[in-house]
Amino acid sequence: MAMVNTAASSYTVGTKTRYTLNLDNVIIFPDNANIPVHPPDEDENWLIITELLSNPAPRPGGHGFLVKDQKGDRFPVIFNTPTAARDVKAYKTGRLVCLLNGSIRDFMPQRGFIVKDRKTAFMLPCNLATLRRLSLRLRGQSERGEFGQCCNVCKKRDALRSCRCKTRYCGLECQRADWSKGHSQECKILKALISWNRIDWWD
Missing domain, CATH: 2.40.50.140 (Nucleic acid-binding proteins)
Incomplete structure (x- = not known):
């Protein structure tokens, strides 16, 4: 995992199974x-x-x-x-x-x-409060060892498939259930956060 140090901040680039993004990092998100x-x-x-x-x-x-x-x-x-x-x-x-x-x-x-x-x-398609709430949710999933490693609904860890935003599901039934519970409004936002998590912003 790449470590990047600047005069004001340091960060760890995230991976498929670790969410490290910090929206308060003023070097990446000034x-x-x-x-x-x-x-x-x-x-x-x-x-x-x-x-x-x-x-x-x-x-x-x-x-x-x-x-x-x-x-x-x-x-x-x-x-x-x-x-x-x-x-x-x-x-x-x-x-x-x-x-x-x-x-x-x-x-x-x-x-x-x-x-x-x-x-x-x-x-x-969200405001700042929603972006922060979703980022904190991903951080919590990462701390519990769930981020990218288990189904977002039932928490199974086998036969996983990815949504467009890289959220993981064990099958269509769980994916459809999550979509109807709010993932349809969150998918584009989560896709951005998960993508930003894996960018090496400062080399």
């Missing part, structure tokens, strides 16, 4: 006060997680909206892409806007972000 000024080096990545506070609208420099970070700081995100009006259309108030390797911009008198490549921004 808030407004910890966002790097310069673009990332080749072996560096970070993700700014924000919650959408306003509907998309035309703004100076493109189309955008107001967001808040994990500490509650508010700032604008402006899409300055060739298809900005279309790119922001799907973004909904109360959902998460994730910005890959974003750098802060000075809009005078306010600071914020400019998205020039739509592939560096994406939305998750």
Whole structure:
């Protein structure tokens, strides 16, 4: 398992059977006060997680909206892409806007972000509280030796299959039961968390 150390933080890259992701790690998931000024080096990545506070609208420099970070700081995100009006259309108030390797911009008198490549921004269908709740659930499963090792419903450990998000099930019956109990709303969010868990953010 790779260990990564920085001046402010260290982390252990997760595996198929160990969930180590920490959403409070300001090196990987910086808030407004910890966002790097310069673009990332080749072996560096970070993700700014924000919650959408306003509907998309035309703004100076493109189309955008107001967001808040994990500490509650508010700032604008402006899409300055060739298809900005279309790119922001799907973004909904109360959902998460994730910005890959974003750098802060000075809009005078306010600071914020400019998205020039739509592939560096994406939305998750939840708010910050839900993202944290699901991450804590995965951490608990990992501590109990269940993460990636047993059925998410009945806890059997044999003949496992994976959902799109990599949640494990012993068969279709358990998978369907979990889907109807709420996994249908959580699948995309869990897929993101499980994927982030295995990224080597800083080499």
